[in-house]
Amino acid sequence: EDGYDLWLRYAPLEGAALERLQAFNPVVHFDSATPDSETTDIAIAELERGLASMLARPLADDGQGKIALHCADPALPADGSFRLAGAADAVTLLAGSDLGCLYGTYALLRELAQGADPRSLNIASAPAMPLRMLNHWDNPDGHVERGYAGRSIFDWWHLPQRMDERMIDYARANASIGINAVAVNNVNARAFMLEARYIEKLARLADAWRPYGIRVFLSARFSAPRDIGGLPTADPLDPAVRAWWKAKADEIYAAIPDFGGFLVKANSEGQPGPQDYGRTHADGANMLAEALGERGTVIWRAFVYSEFDETDRHAQAYAEFVPLDGQFAENVIVQVKNGAIDFQPREPFHPMFGAMPHTRLMLEAQITKEYLGFASHLAFLAPMWEEVLRADTGHGATVAEVTSPVGMAGVANTGSDRNWSGSDFDQANWYAFGRLAWDPTLSSETIAREWAAQTFSRAPAFLDSVVPMMLGSREAVVNYMTPLGLAHLMGTGHHYGPAPWVCDLERPEWNPCYYHRADANGIGFDRTESGTNALAQYAPAIAAQWADPASTDPIWLLWFHRVSWDHPMPSGRSLWAELVHRYDSGVAAVDAMADSWANLAPFVDARRHRAVTENLAIQANEARWWRDASLAYWQSVNGRELPAGTPAPAHTLDYYRSLTFPEAPGN
């Protein structure tokens, strides 16, 4: 086992589950109305592959098969919805489209792989969100920005003539969790990826993925008309620029009739955009939307912080976008990160959610763990996404309700590593992302359980131990990296490891000290009225709750408030003692994960067990590193002793400050 098969291992069943399936004679047949398509062929082949593997024998087709597919049921919508109904003599899979049959097939296999009784299946499933998308930050030269799993899986060098089999396995994995859209290149985009030779390459991928229900998108560089089009400007209101994009869209649609559209990062972190010409985000997005017309969608990112404007980075996206509500074309989606800063281990939900009722907003999550320990720390991210999806915006809807009519994008964590994600447990984040985009009401626990059962072992004793370990893992990371609402304390550039002392970077909001604002008197970022008042961007009920430290959940305290080191916490501890306590809990939680995992050796093949063990050893060391370096720094600022009985940092602050990591994966 090397992890390549992901959650699609279809491990042989045992005991009662095996007997039940044996007795069931699970041969597949389909009705005559079912369209003969590549997609139904894939569904049937996948079912046969999965069933044969779980039965550990080839399927014998005696004409009496008990799995019946009806993929053209007029009563069901053609959006991928399906129904699975078990009975004593058959399992029926009903869908309104061949894609629904493919999704239903994966659902059936997922249930059987967990040992479910086929006769008692009763599932009606429909995608909650129309767009369930991966955003790859992959560069055409094979480097992946913020990628920790090797090189890019996309081989632009050899495409279109040569296409790796991995592209099919990638599509299978995505289809199995309902992902239906992929932006193949980095949002920090190279304009040449819009050239004809790249369209040919992309068309090969689009053709390969179409039967799996996946549409391709391209990240488009806003200045492309200048960069590659020979025009003197990229001004969105310039007729020649508009004509260039229209012709470009026509060229793409001629090669890829179901091309999804463009993903755009504009006027952010040095990227070009409409503001370069005194135009708004709406002007820029609408120009591209017009070029695509009804054929496709412009996904315009709200992650902006162009020039530091003396206020608060937290407030910038809202300030630029909310006044434009109602001005975006029908086929524009604004894609908003879960929080207002940048994919930190914990952020409150972004205040834009719910604040733009006349704009289609989509949630952007980060699957790759840029700020949560890369691929060496174990952090299961479903609880983080569940936290944001379930957040009440105060505008009469949760974040899930605001975004469900549109969709959810995840920054992919895939790479050329044999196990795809850089570590076995990081596969769970890809899986969880897809499952939540399909159904944001699923609990993290359900997702962890089904993933772990399919990926490692369905033994209840294994699951009862590994699931709680996964569920607590992200909170452990929050505690040893950025407890109590702290954020952005990581090392410069590579974003790995602690560096709360950094204070000399060119732009204020690049510095950790800008975020923690610690001095002898206190710590935290005042975003209330007495500070930057970014809090006023939230709906009144939410803002009121967070305006007072006493009614603010301690997990957000230092995000919104600057308090003294003696500030009394609900636990009865002072802020300083509570902070130390949280770091220690984070470290202890990692040690507990390592212990649990050690006990699970009997359930996991030796190779993957060892790989996880090695990562947990790294994490245990590095949790201490985060704790010790952070505490050493806070002590240098506040001059305080550690609470009695608390171990001192292993090294001096100077030691932690002197560490450099030229070998760390950079950006």
Ligand code: BDP
């Ligand atoms: C930040 C990353 C940077 C991305 C940027 C983005 O550090 O590499 O380009 O987000 O989302 O988190 O555009």
